[in-house]
Amino acid sequence: MPHLSFGWHTALEIALVLITLSLVLMLPRTRWARFASLALRESALMVTLYGLWGVVGAYTLTDRAAAISRGQSIWKWERRLHVPGEDWLQSYLLPHPHLTQVANAYYIYGHFNVLIAMLAWVWLRHRDAYPRLRLTIIVFTLMATAVQVVPVAPPRLLPGHLVVDTPTLFGQSVYDAGGLGAISQLAAMPSIHVGWSVLFAVTFIRLGRTWRRYLSVLHPLTMATVVVVTGNHYWADGAVSVVLLLLTFALLAGWDALRHRVRRGAGTAHRPDERTPVAVA
Structure with missing residues (x-):
């Protein structure tokens, strides 16, 4: 099935080409x-991140x-916690x-x-919010x-055919015979699909201006269902992904608070003390 998928070598080569073109376009100064x-x-940065992700799989x-x-x-742990089975959803x-x-x-x-x-929407319509989104x-x-x-x-790879491999069943698998696609299929935990989709909804709700921004929650809800129903992930994979995203938000908020305190402390240190008497010649 046609899809955008290439190895980490290709990703890093593309990133190098993009960086080179970026440097060339700096010359005209228009x-x-x-x-x-x-x-x-920015495209080179994202492609590089994709390439590093692929190195893990390789x-x-x-x-x-x-x-x-x-x-x-x-x-087994999901069943002990009485979480509905992934096979139940597939049925x-x-x-x-x-x-x-x-x-x-x-x-x-x-x-x-x-x-x-x-990324394109935020870059074009909300440029001031782009750096934080990129860092997130x-x-x-x-x-x-x-x-x-x-x-x-x-x-879908567990013994006993507990869950059907629906991508292979319908000839839509993104993995080759060696089990490699964008990344190894042995990278089920966590589900980056779910994490990115939740970030999508958070971004549109925060930056949108009309009631339609709330429709963006349909994407993570659909993705969380799709990754399970296709046999690609456990429920736990999506849950861990959301926890990591929340941890990311917390870390960045903590970093912002620390920077603010440092700047405020630096400003206080350089501000003259009004209570100190000034000698008059």
């Missing part, structure tokens, strides 16, 4: 050249036996082949494409990638 240069630079996620064991542990979808294919497509195209559209994506994705260093097999 308004449009500067705009294009900045856009290419060099760390190879222990399939351990990944399956961890997946089985997650499955409502599988009798409808066309709907299942739509879910598979949403998993593929509702991920990077929506993130890119959000970087911090969250790096934290999630650090967790993904520990391989976890998705439900």
Whole structure:
């Protein structure tokens, strides 16, 4: 199935090309050249992040036996907590082949494409909010990638056919024969799909101006359902992703508070003490 997916080598090569073009466009010193240069630079940063994410899949996620064991542990803990099984949700979808294919497509195209559209919208319409959004994506994705260093097999790969591999069933899998696509399929925990989709809703609700901004919550709700119903993630994967996103918000808020205190302290240190008498010659 056609989709945007390339290895980390290609991602870093693309990033290098984008950076080079960005530097070249700085020479004309025109308004449009500067705009294009900045856009290419930001694109290079996101593609580089994508490439680093791919490195995790290429060099760390190879222990399939351990990944399956961890997946089985997650499955058992969810059942102990009386969380409805991922197979239970699938049972409502599988009798409808066309709907299942739509879910598979949403998993593929509702991920990077929506993130890119959000970044473009904020860049063009709310430039002052773009740096914080960019930093949020970087911090969250790096934290999630650090967790993904520990391989976890998705439900569809568990022994016993507990969950149907719907992407493979309908020829819509993003993974090749070696189990590699944008990243190894053994990187189920956490679900970056869910994390990015929640960030999408938070961004549009915060920056939007009409009631339509609240419709953005449909995206994370749909994505959280899709990642499970397609057998790509456990419920726990989405929950951990949301926790990491909240932790990202907290870390950045704490960093802002610390910077404010440092600046305020520096300002106080340089302000003359009005109570100190001034000698008059």
